[in-house]
Amino acid sequence: MKKLSARRRHPLAALVVLLLALACTGGLYAVFAPADKAQADETAQSLTIEEGKKLYAVGCASCHGTGGQGTSDGPSLVGVGAAAVDFQVSTGRMPAATSQAAQAPVKPAVYTQAEIDQLAAYIASLGAGPAVPTEEQYGPQGADIAKGGELFRNNCAQCHNFTGKGGALTHGKYAPTLEDVAPKHIYEAMLTGPQNMPSFPDSTLSEQNKKDIIAYLGEVNTDQSESPGGMSLGGLGPVSEGLFGWIFGLGGLIAVAVWVAARTAKAKKS
C-alpha cells in the first residue's frame, strides 16, 4: 500500500488510472447495457401503445368503442391484429366518413405512417391477430407467377375480375380494382378480410401462395402490363368489348353505307 502510495506522483500514474477507469466503465457497460436497452425497448413499446391509445380515443373510439369492443356503428377490433389496422388506415378507408355507406372507399390517408404504427400497436395489444407483413413476405423474389394466376382465378377472380379490375357486389358494395394497390396492402387484405371480403388465412392460402398472387397481379395489372392480343378495353371482358363492337364496328358500317348512298356532286345546281 505504501509502495503504491509512494508512486502516486509518478508521471505515468494518471495514465494507469485513466486506463483502469476506462476498463471499468467499458466492463460495466458491457454487463448492464443489454438489459438497459431491452428495458428501453419495452418502454418505447409501451409508449407507442400509449400514443396509439390516445390517437384511438380521438379518431376511432366513437364507432369502435372506447376499448375496441365495437358498437352498433363499428365492429369489434379485438383480435383483428396490426395488419388490419395498417390496411384500413393507410389506404384511407378508416376513419370512415359514415357508418351508413355500403362500404368505406379508398381515400387519402389521414394519419402518418408513424401514427398508423402506433394505432396498430395499440390494437394489437388488445388481442392477438395477424402482424403487418414484411417486404420479404410480399416481395416478388421467389414467386411463381403462373401458379399465382391459377390461385388468383380460383380464389379472387370471382369478385375482383380475372386481371384484378374489380367488380360489383350486392346493394352498392363492390370489389375494388387492384390496380396500383401496394403489394403490402394486397397481402394484408388477403390475411385479414377487410369489410365484406372473406379472409384467406395462411392455413388455407399459404405465405408462398399469397406471394405468388401478388406477383401475378404485378404482371397483369400495371401500366406496363402487356396485352399481346391488342387493345385490352379495360380488361372487363365481354361488356366493354361488345360496347366497342356496337359503337365503333356498327357505327363504321353505317358511316360507309351513308357514303355509298350519298348524292354525288352535280354539274349544275338544281
Place this chain on the structure above:
Amino acid sequence: MSSQDIPEENLPAAQDTAHGAVKVADEKNPFADPGLPPHEHRIQDVDERAAKRSERAVALLFTLSMLATVGFIASFVAIPVEKIVYIFPLGHIGALNFALGVTLGIALFAIGAGAVHWARTLMSDEELTDERHAIEAPQELRSKVMDDFRQGAKESQLGRRKLIRTTMFGALTLVPLSGVVLLRELGPLPETKLRHTLWGKGKLLVNMNTNEPLRPSDLITGSLTFAKPEGLEEDEHGFQNEIAKAALMLVRIKPDDIKDKRTMEWGHEGILAYSKICTHVGCPISLYEQQTHHVLCPCHQSTFDLADGARVIFGPAGHALPQLRIGVNDEGYLEALGDFDEPVGPAFWERG
C-alpha cells in the same frame, strides 16, 4: 367545283327529252304519273379533268391496297410473335397482331373504297326503267312442257315396271334413316350422373390451394376456402367433369349468426359447406360477402343467404344451393358425411 367553272358548251341541254317527259295532271286524270325527275349530270360526266382526277383517286386506293398486302406479308415474315410495342392509346400490345390487323384492314378497305368511288363518280348513273312482264308462261309453252313430261314418264316405263318403282320408293324412303341413326350420338342419357357427385361418406375435404386435407382450425371466422373431394387430382383425366359437379365452398360463420337449425347441424362449429354451382344455369358462384353471409352469382345476380340454408333472397335461381353435410373424423380432419342430398346445379327435366 361548282357549275361556274364548267365551259358553257359542255353543259347538257337544260331539258333532257329522255327524262322529265312530265305528264301534267288535268281534270280528267288528277293523279297522273309525274315520271322521273330530269337527270342531272355529275361533274365527271361533263368535265374530263374531273373524271381524270376520279380515275387517279380510284387507282390510288387500289395501289394502297396492293402496298398494304405487301406490308401484311412483310410483317408476317419480319416481326417476331413475342415482340411487344407501346402504341398510344392502345398500350403495350403485340407488334405482329397490330401490324397484321392494320395492313389487312387497309388492303380490304381500300379495294372496297376504290370500287365505291369508281361507281359513284365514273360508272354510268343514268336512271333506267324496266317494265314488269307477266309471270305466267304462254299457253303453248305450258302445253309443250306437259307433253314432254307425259312422254318422259311413258318412255321410262315407270308405270309398267312395278318392281323398279317399288324398290326405288323403298330406297328413297330408307336413305334419310342414316341421318336419324347419327342422332344417337347425342346420347346416351345421363342416367343418374346428374344426381351424384364424387362426394361420399368419409371423403376428406382437400384444400384446392395447398392440396392438403383441411382441419377445422384452418378455417377462421369470415374465411372462404374451396375444397375438392379426396382422391380427385387436377392432372387426372375427367377432372373438369367431376369438379364441375363436386366444387365446394367452405365458409365459417359465427354459430350465433346462423339462422337455420338444419344448416347448423349439417356444418361443424359454424363451418358450412355448400355447392359452388349456381342452381339457375350453373355458373360458378363464390362472390361471398363475409359480413352479410350473402353469395352473389355473377351471371344473373341470384343471391343466396349462406347463414340461412343458402336460401334464394334475390334473382332468378329456383332453389337453394345444396349443402354438404360435414363432420370431423378420428384424426381431426374435416370429412363429408355423404353425397349432396339433392342434385347440384341447374334444374333439369326429370329433377322433380
